[in-house]
Amino acid sequence: MRAYPISPPRFAGWLIVVISLATTPQFAAAQGEWEMTPESEAALERGLDWLAKNQGPRGNWESDDLGLVGMGALAFLADGHAPGRGKYGRTVERAVEYLLTNAKPSGLLNVADAQRDMYNHGLATFVLGQAHGMTGDPRINSVLDRSLKLIANTQCEDGGWDYRARRQDHGHDLSLAVMQAKALRSAVDSGLEVPPEVIQMAIASVRDHYEPEGISRNSPETEQMKRAGQFTYSRNGGKSSTAMAAAGVVCLQEFGQYDDWRIRKNLDIINIKIEELKGKEERHNGKLPFDAYTMYYVGQALYQVGGDDWKKSYPILRDRVVGSQILRADIPREHGKWGAGAHLGGMPSDLYGTAVGCFILAMPNRYLPILQEGRIEGLSQQFNSN
Numbered sequence: 293m294r295a296y297p298i299s300p301p302r303f304a305g306w307l308i309v310v311i312s313l314a315t316t317p318q319f320a321a322a323q324g325e326w327e328m329t330p331e332s333e334a335a336l337e338r339g340l341d342w343l344a345k346n347q348g349p350r351g352n353w354e355s356d357d358l359g360l361v362g363m364g365a366l367a368f369l370a371d372g373h374a375p376g377r378g379k380y381g382r383t384v385e386r387a388v389e390y391l392l393t394n395a396k397p398s399g400l401l402n403v404a405d406a407q408r409d410m411y412n413h414g415l416a417t418f419v420l421g422q423a424h425g426m427t428g429d430p431r432i433n434s435v436l437d438r439s440l441k442l443i444a445n446t447q448c449e450d451g452g453w454d455y456r457a458r459r460q461d462h463g464h465d466l467s468l469a470v471m472q473a474k475a476l477r478s479a480v481d482s483g484l485e486v487p488p489e490v491i492q493m494a495i496a497s498v499r500d501h502y503e504p505e506g507i508s509r510n511s512p513e514t515e516q517m518k519r520a521g522q523f524t525y526s527r528n529g530g531k532s533s534t535a536m537a538a539a540g541v542v543c544l545q546e547f548g549q550y551d552d553w554r555i556r557k558n559l560d561i562i563n564i565k566i567e568e569l570k571g572k573e574e575r576h577n578g579k580l581p582f583d584a585y586t587m588y589y590v591g592q593a594l595y596q597v598g599g600d601d602w603k604k605s606y607p608i609l610r611d612r613v614v615g616s617q618i619l620r621a622d623i624p625r626e627h628g629k630w631g632a633g634a635h636l637g638g639m640p641s642d643l644y645g646t647a648v649g650c651f652i653l654a655m656p657n658r659y660l661p662i663l664q665e666g667r668i669e670g671l672s673q674q675f676n677s678n
Contacts, residue, residue: 326607327656335614336371338628339650343367344383345624346642351386353643358401359412360640361390362419363647369419370654370663374426388423391416392435399438400457409457410446414471417443421478425661433484440479443472444490451497465525466501469494470539470589477546478662491547498543500527501536502554517553522561534582537561538589545596559597562590566605574615578626581612583633584648591652595663606656613649 322328343364347353352361365387368380375385394403401416402409417439424432448454452463453472463469473494479486503509504521522532523540537558544552569581580587591609594602613630620626630645658664 322656322658326603327610328653329610329614331614332610332653335617335628336650336653338617338619339630339646339653340368340371340373340380342628342646343643343650344380346639347383347386349386351383351390354639355643356394357404357408357412357640358391358394359408359415360643360647361387362401362412362416363651364643365391366419366422366660367647367650367654369422369426370651370660371657372659375423375429384423388420388432391420392431395435395439397438398457399435399440399442401435401439402457406457407455410453410455410468411471413439413442413457414453414468414475417475418471418478421475421484422660422662425478426659436479436484440475440484440486443475444487447472447490447493450500451493451495463497465530466498466523466536466539466543467525467585469498469501470543473498473543473546474662495544495547495549498523498540498547499552499554501525501530501540503532513553521554521557523554523558533586534562534565535586535589538586538593541593542589542596545593555597559593559601562593563601563605566590566594566608569608569612572612572615576615576617576619578618578629578631578645579616580630580633580645580649581609581616584630584636584644585632585634587613587652588648591655595655610653613652617649 343353347364353364355361365384368384368387372378373380373384375381375388391401395401396403400409400413401420402412404412417436420432420436420439423429424436442457443453446453446457446459448459448463449461450463451469452465453468454460454464455468476486476491476494500509501523502516502521503524504511504516504519506519507515509516509527523536524530524532525536541555541558541562544550544555549555565582582590591606594605594609616630618626618629628646629642630649632641632644632648636644655663
């Protein structure tokens, strides 16, 4: 049985290489109106205002889903609002405090149904990692230490993760792997050590979710590279989707596999889907261009790859997010929000959709540590599992 310790901040081994190569941000701030416009800034402020007004005294937006509460906090962190400071400081502080006080002694960040253990845990751990990177709060560090240890120790033998916080032979699907990938990379940003073998196994697991068109996924890579293909939900011919294409790209980028040929094939799929959004009527009905889960990873996949993909596709995505925001100043409970789509309803849908909408619009500010690093040369060699 594998059991991995996660050490408190001590820049040792591979971690020295990672941090020393991450000293120069890829960008310092929004690069002009092709990234942020007066309209997108106004929409972001309306969304944050909605989140602040509807948070509630417990700081959890009436939800015991720590993943969703974490997303609420992330929306503010992405716009540079730190806990306890500035206009929304108290709002962020309440959300982060809710996460910290509900962390279990094992490090698990889930108080909802156990079937949501690793969804909520991965997302909440990522958010706490970003908060720690922005504030250095020692209270966050102690929870992160336990939470990251849990991710390492619940990794399945094939490199994936199950819905429940338990180790078994096979992980469940790519949607779980990407949650943990974000959390593990956030650990690097916060100066916490993660065993390299955890990363290596995760990379191999993500690549196993890629399916080429017309041939077996076990075919030689030289043959797969000649064909179209896409990341899928599961390893046994599971469904393909824009969400899984983006999730696969995000995983490989987070682990430094920048030159993996699968990234380009999936990013082409994402760009096509975004291109289809051009010219659509602004309905301001709260319906995001993609469901919130897909939006969250599509935006990050574009940003991480950067270059022409980001410059061409982000403005389309941004404008569609702005055009879908509900504008009802006469109904304060509705004004400024988005819905999540998919299977959520009520306050959970409004929280998730609005948090993701704000996150997408705030990305060009590059306040989050994970958005400041850019490409870390040498990370691929550290974690290459081939």
